[in-house]
Amino acid sequence: MPWPIQILILAVFLLAGNFVVAFFHIPLPGSIVGMIMLLTLLVKGLVKLDWIERVAAFQIKHLTLLFIPFVIGLFLSPNFIPLLDFHFILVLIVSSFCCLLGTAYSVQWFEKIRRRSQK
Amino acid sequence: MSSILFTSIGCITMTLGSYIASLQIFRKFKKSWLNPLYTGTALLIIILLLFNIPLSVYQKGSSLFELLLQFSIVSFAVPLYKEWPLMKKHFKKIFSGVFSGTFLGIFAVYLMSQAFHFSEEIKASLIPRSVTLPVALTVSDGLGGTTAFTVFFVLFSGIFSVMLGPKLLKWLGIKSKAAKGLAMGTSAQMLGANRSLLWGEEEGAMGCIAMTTSALLLSLLIPVLLLLL
Numbered sequence: 001m002p003w004p005i006q007i008l009i010l011a012v013f014l015l016a017g018n019f020v021v022a023f024f025h026i027p028l029p030g031s032i033v034g035m036i037m038l039l040t041l042l043v044k045g046l047v048k049l050d051w052i053e054r055v056a057a058f059q060i061k062h063l064t065l066l067f068i069p070f071v072i073g074l075f076l077s078p079n080f081i082p083l084l085d086f087h088f089i090l091v092l093i094v095s096s097f098c099c100l101l102g103t104a105y106s107v108q109w110f111e112k113i114r115r116r117s118q119k
Numbered sequence: 120m121s122s123i124l125f126t127s128i129g130c131i132t133m134t135l136g137s138y139i140a141s142l143q144i145f146r147k148f149k150k151s152w153l154n155p156l157y158t159g160t161a162l163l164i165i166i167l168l169l170f171n172i173p174l175s176v177y178q179k180g181s182s183l184f185e186l187l188l189q190f191s192i193v194s195f196a197v198p199l200y201k202e203w204p205l206m207k208k209h210f211k212k213i214f215s216g217v218f219s220g221t222f223l224g225i226f227a228v229y230l231m232s233q234a235f236h237f238s239e240e241i242k243a244s245l246i247p248r249s250v251t252l253p254v255a256l257t258v259s260d261g262l263g264g265t266t267a268f269t270v271f272f273v274l275f276s277g278i279f280s281v282m283l284g285p286k287l288l289k290w291l292g293i294k295s296k297a298a299k300g301l302a303m304g305t306s307a308q309m310l311g312a313n314r315s316l317l318w319g320e321e322e323g324a325m326g327c328i329a330m331t332t333s334a335l336l337l338s339l340l341i342p343v344l345l346l347l348l
Contacts, residue, residue: 103220
């Protein structure tokens, strides 16, 4: 599939997601709903992977590019200095640890139970 | 009209140029601290300051990237679909890991925000701090957070987790490949998924799965989180 058509297919899913969200008043981002629809159709085999694969892979590979304007907005905005507040940093550090260890330990615990039940 | 078009083209060219230049530098020297996110941003800031372009003009001119970010969320269906067999096989393990990590993270944010008396705006920007930026921005928008806050919180959490996470996991003696990959993907999203690829293929796949499923989980939790704020 040529790449302009691949972009068009992704655009259709994005628009469809936005439409569904607006129409049914779902409190979800339209892009997420579009992604779920695309994934469902891929799994069901109604959309073939090579219809969209090249553009999607290219976009994810260069995701960093899309972050740059936001980081610029952050650094050059007058709100940046108050963000370096000790309380914010503390919350971010503690919650990152909770997230990291919560995942790691629950997965390890799950594997241990699985192994015990298999014996 | 033509001036808007002109600034847009200028801003997009500057952004693309800085990104491509920093990507070349990264490919040449292959140092992780030369990540295009850091060098590209630094380069672009220098350009903006040098030509005296105010932030408001740049932001107006670069709105195309916001649209592309929406597109990239839809594109995440592709890596999820590719890892589908692995996800189906380890569904319970992945779900329990990603869910408890995300839940504990939000719980910590909630408790500490209450203790420090943060405003609702800040709470809403703190909650999506562990998921990938495009999704975090949409979630924070849905909860009533601000872009600048969310970007800072997401980047700080990601960089912090990716710098200390691997050492911490090693120190605590966590050896399971799935646990390492999922933990990095859940807490440091794209940066973590990239980092877990360095450990090996299984860790990398798990990191990618954790990044996408945690983003999906958090956006599905928006209605519940709205009650919490």
